[in-house]
Amino acid sequence: MRILVFEFKEGLIIALRAILSNKIRSILTMLGIFIGVAVVITMSTAIKGIDNSFQSGISSLGTDVMYVDKWAWFTNEEWWKIRNRKNITMEEYSRFKDLVKLPVAVAPVTNTIQTVKFNERRVDNVFVNGSNADYVKTTNFTFAEGRFYSDIESNAARQVAVIGSEIAKKLFPNISPIDRTIKIGGFNYKIVGVLAEQGSFILGPWNPDNQVYVPIETIFKNFFNRSFRSITINVRANGPAMVEETKAEIEGVMRKVRGLTYNQENDFSINQQEGLQQSYKSVVGVIQIAGLFITGLSLFVGAIGIMNIMFVSVKERTKEIGLRKAIGAKKRTILSQFLLESSVICLVGGLAGLIAAIIISLLINQFIPTSIQIDSVFLGIGVSLFTGVISGFAPAYTAAKMDAVEALRYE
Amino acid sequence: MNIIRIEHIAKIYKVGTEEVHALRDVSLNIDKNEYVAIMGPSGSGKSTLMNMLGCLDTPTSGLYLFKGVSVSEMSDNQLANIRNQEIGFVFQTFNLLARYDAIHNVELPLVYAGISKNERRERAKRALIDVGLGDRMNHKPNELSGGQRQRVAIARALVTNPSIILADEPTGNLDSKTGEEIMGLFHEIHQKGNTIILVTHEEYIAEHAARIIRLKDGLIEKDEIVNNRYIPATNEK
Structure with a gap:
């Protein structure tokens, strides 16, 4: 040695x-x-x-959140089969919500891409997310300022909005956005909340930092009517351990809402971020x-x-x-x-x-x-x-x- | 006691399909404190014999006992140890490492002997003083004359206290005056009790030795004691 x-x-x-x-x-x-x-x-x-x-x-999306959708994120199914599925409607959402017991939160979601303006400043191609007050419970959002829109505001289709941190930076570089009025696709909205940075560079436009959140009823009022397109139902299980059980319940309830018989295939998809991963x-x-x-x-x-x-x-x-x-x-x-x-x-x-x-x-x-x-x-x-x-x-x-x-x- | 005992050794090289008999049948003994010159024209096998004696090469057949131990059966590592501890090489072209100064060149064999730095330094210094280069220790080879370089090489050969000094045409690259000085140094080294084997093709260099072995065509032609040896004037000290 x-x-x-x-x-x-x-x-x-x-x-x-x-x-x-x-x-x-x-x-x-x-x-x-x-x-x-x-x-x-x-x-x-x-x-x-x-x-x-x-x-x-992806964890800001929540590991225990499922998305009941007409479209499947990942599928081997023929495209036209999915294309021919029925749209998910607000009425189906209501019945679904009344029947499920396991989820901690259920929210209907639609979206539209619009230009957002404040005075001379503008951001194009912004994902405008429409939902109700329960939506925030399906996310892990934290707020820099203000709050999410309330039940009353969402049911009454008020012109209120919550904006992501990037949008806030671009439109309001120097001042607080709270109570300011912005234009979304030409309509006036009052800002009630600003999200803290959620930090998910990779998601691009799906990054909550780049989105705007408004009541779903307001979207139906301003941009398109209820039956224009299929909505998504966001469902949050009570913790990751409950995901499988909740998923089974979702499937059962959704089949019941759709009135499917035992030999019919699901005409909807349950998406999870696991697939995204x-x-x-x-x-x-x-x-x-x-x-x-x-x-x-x-x-x-x-x-x-x-x-x-x-x-x-x-x-x-x-x-x-x-x-x-x-x-x-x-x-x-x-x-x-x-x-x-x-x-x-x-x-x-x-x-x-x-x-x-x-x-x-x-x-x-x-x-x-x-x-x-x-x-x-x-x-x-x-x-x-x-x-x-x-x-x-x-x-x-x-x-x-x-x-x-x-x-x-x-x- | 015989330091070297060689019995009927032969060395055959294969050059292409042809076999070259560099040594055919050579037997000789060399005792302690002998001063032997090996002579012969080129192609006589004297280089092969020297490589054999220096344990750089092993014979094809025959017996080579170095201090009573058979060299032919040694592993590469054992041969390296023998070369390191028992043999001091002096080459015609000096073979000093250009980027090392004199003292580091002399230290080199001691590094492979696993001797600690301080002792190495001490022994290398003594060896350099012995060859008359006490004031040139930190010079690099290119800052030294040919004679001085050969003295560094001799110091390197002596530093391990080897049983034999093996010098291959040590004056071949030197002018005759410097060559004579180097031969004087060898004489001194021999006087101190060292065994020297000198390989040369020059008669007057060989005559410094006490015994001359003449090779021809891979055989010993003559093995004679020099009667009127040339004793060089030692100008040291």
């Missing part, structure tokens, strides 16, 4: 001398690993960041793997660079290797000398790449969320060491098994 520590220490000194004696070449070689590690780590922090954002976004994973997962693969390629190119340089370095030092062998260096001593050399090059390049990646991550965090994890630090160190050992092995082995007599004769 002591001998190994000694050999390691001496080998390290020899390797450092060799690296320092050829500074420019060493730095250029390190550059390959530097870039490789920097992009791989930046990629992984970006992936982690986007993932975190999606997870927090699955499809997120299947789509984004592929992008993540592709991203890591492509950035990994640059690391691979760096590794080939190291291998190349190490081969040159071994060739160049053939005579030195012969001499070292003649004066008593063993195979493993020569092997470890060159392995240490390539590992040190990779480690230094990798650490520099890691620092660069952290800086880049902090910079792009302004645009895309990134998340620097302690495991990416270890990943960076591990990957660079691994690259060093792998790319150094073939050249080091060549050096170790050189014939001393021939190596000494080499000119």
